[in-house]
Amino acid sequence: MDAREVSQLLADKALSVSEYLLPNGRKNGNEWCCGSVNGEEGQSLKVHLCGSKAGVWKDFSDQDKGGDLLDLWAACRSLSFVDALKDACRWLGVEFAPKFSVASKKSFTRPSVRLGAVIEPQANGYFDRRRINGSTLKAYCVANHDREIAFPLMVDGAVYNVKYLTPRRKRDEKNRWRQESNCEPCLFGWQVITPDDDKVVITEGEIDALSVFQSGVKALSMPSGAKNLEWIEYDWERLQQFRVIYLALDNDDAGQLATMEVLQRLGEHRCKLVDWGDFKDANECLCEAGEAGVLDAIVGAEYKKPEDLKNAIEYAEILFQDFNGLLDTATGNTTPFAGMKDFKFGMDQLTVWTGYSGHGKSQLLGYCMCEMILRQKERICLFSGEMKPYKVLNRMVRQVCGKLRPDQDDLTDALNLLSGGMNINGERCTEENGNESGGLWIYDVNGAASLERMLNVFKYAKQRYNCRHFVIDSLMMLGVAESDVDRQKKIAEMLRDFKSQNNIHIHLVAHPRKPDNGDESKPPNKHDVRGSAGITDLADNVLVVWRNSEATGYGADPDAKLICQKQRDSGCQPMVNLFFDRESCQYHEREREAISMITGERVRRDFKSPYAR
Structure with missing residues (x-):
């Protein structure tokens, strides 16, 4: 339990703590009021009791007094911060820096070396060049030892270890460091704490710690550089007194890797990261930018908050775009039907298409894809495990041409349009004329397919060809049993994550359960989809395709319905009646007819409904 955690526990019990420390005070609204930290009656000292400022206090008769409830504890009981921390833990019934038993405890020795006098910078050019003054060296007990410089690692006045530096004498030489052997690991600098x-800076080297201290902030240094973090285990209890720890390691790969590990082990909630900017470390910053530069870097340190935790204000720009219809999810692609104008296929969405077997859900989905490719210039990647690719294309070419048997010219034009070879005006698309076009790519696997492999191919299609719509026909062709609801839910989760990570739209065909007594006279609903309820729960949209079995195909009754039973973004659930042209496999709202998507001309009108204009 570190100081920051204890402070939060006290804040959660702000009223009880205030009554305990200041029994003569009185509750006034959301504050506890008394005269001062001595506890007499009055209104000068106020403690917040609730909300985000719970536990924060201020003595308005003495502007220097204030802080959190740990500070109040120390002031009221005349204790040091560490003793107040331990006393508060006892009151809370929690253990301060709990000790854990270990299987085997190492045996360490203490160095018996006798150090010389504290070094004077003027007498040692090494520190003079690094702008370290005598008071800093004295505070850290940096001393002479024969021809070496000794840095004692001390705890409570006892020397745990000594590191020695032999400065280089020539430019082509390196500074040589060594330390005593078999000594207990601990941070350098406890003698100044x-x-x-309640705050401290941890640096990677001793010279950096001296540089930070000289700039006005107490600092500790890692004893063996960035690659050895054994000290955390042995300094753990001593580190619990700090509410904030500034990690100020070197600005190189090794230093930044060590920073991330120390951050995880000491706690993201109390560690701030110091950025040295263009400087390698604290001492280089001191030499180039002075004490003010070092202090600015520390004051500017920030917590590394989790990437998935954001404040509401961070969404301001995307909210503006959303309210003004500027997002892909707000605009989206449409179906070919005016009656479905309130339904959109937005990016970062999953649509489940369902309908009884033989009711035309794959056929109607394919017709919508033709519309997106030719009219809306979308690029689509399609998997159909239930039909061979040439059979899928056979139906889509009929839908594009408006004919049962297109001639060679129609077939060529239709394939050019579906493949992206031409735009809707019949102009061949080239980089020179800048024409953009939609296009269709097919994941050529027939039968059961591996979803993991499929998503890898889909990602390639997105990255290379900018495909934004992906069709999976159907869920049962992903090698999952109807009874395996856990796997089905996992598949739905994988699709949800994939569409979010790649900002695309996925169309998933899922079969419903067979109706009781085989009665298909009423459309199924989203709850009828076979398998796990997670399929439709995780979907953004659910579309139901239903064929009217009582329609003759020649009378006035619509042949089919397209029903939206879920649209998460808008909540609108439109429905449209459709007439079906058997030869072209096209669907239209007002009459059975066939329209060439190549020329826009009517190819055939079999029946004019009373709803036609």
Whole structure:
């Protein structure tokens, strides 16, 4: 339990803590009021009791006094910060820095070396060049030892270890470091820490710690560089007194990797990251930018918040786009039908298409895809495990041409349009004329397919060809049993994640359960989809295709319905009646007819309904 966690526990019990520490005070609204930290009656000292500021207090008769409830505890009981922390833990009934038993405890020795006098910078050019002054060296007890510089690692006045530096004498030489052997790992610099300190900087090297201290902030240094973090285990309890720890390691790969590990182990909630900018480390910053530069870097340190935790204000720009219809999800693609104008296929969405077997859900989906490719210039990647690719294309070519048997010219034009070879005006698309076109790519696997492999191919199609709509026909062709609801839910989760990560739209065909007594006279609903309820729960949209079995195909009754039973974004659930042209496999709202998508001309009108204009 570190200081920050204890402070939060106290804040959760702000009223009880205030009554305990200041029993002569009085509750006034959302504040506890008394005269001062001595506890007399009055209104000068106020403690917030609830909300985001619970536990924050201020003595308005003495502007220097204030803080959180740990600070109040220390002030009221005249304790050091560390002692107040331990006392508060006892009151809360929690253990301060709990000790864990270990299977085997190492045996360490303490160095018996006797150090010389504290170094004077003027007498040692090494520190003079690094702008480290005598008071800093004295505070850290940096001393002479023969021809070496000794950096004692001390805890409570006892020397746990000593590191030695032999500065280089020539430019082509390196500084040489060594330390005593078999010593207990600990941070360098505990000699400057007092029980009242609740903030500290941790650096990668001793010289950096001295540089930070000289700039006005107490600092500790890792004893063996960025690659050895054994000190965390042994300094764990001593580190619990700090509410904020500034990680100020070197600005290189090794330093940044170590920063991330230390951050995870000491806790993201109390560690701030110091950015040295263009400088390698604290000492280089001191030499180039002075003490003010070092202090600015520390003051500017920030917590590394989780990437998936955001404040509401961070969504301002995307909200503006959403309210003004500028997002793909707000605009989206449409079906060919005016009666479905309130339904959109937006990006980052999953649509489930369902309908009884033989009711035309794949056929109607294919017709909508033709519309998107030719009219809306979308690029689509399609998997149909239930039909061979040439059979899928046979039906789509009929829908494009408006004919049962297109001639060679029609077939060529239709394939050019579906493949992206031409735009809707019949102009061949080239990089030179800048024409954009839709196009169709097919994932050529017949029968059961691996979803993992399919998604890899889909990602390639997105990245290389900018396909934005992906059709999976059907769920049962992904090698999942109807009774395996866990796998079905997992598939739905994988599709949800994939469409979000790649900002695309997925169309998933899913069969419904067979109706009781085989009665298909009423459309199924989203709850009738076979298998896991997670399929439609995770979907953004659910569309139902239903064929009217009582329609003759020649009378006034519509042949089919397209029904929206879920649209998460808008909540609108439109429905449209459709007439079906058997030869072209086209669907229209007002009459049975066939329209060439190549020329826009009517190829055939079998029946004019009373709803036609």
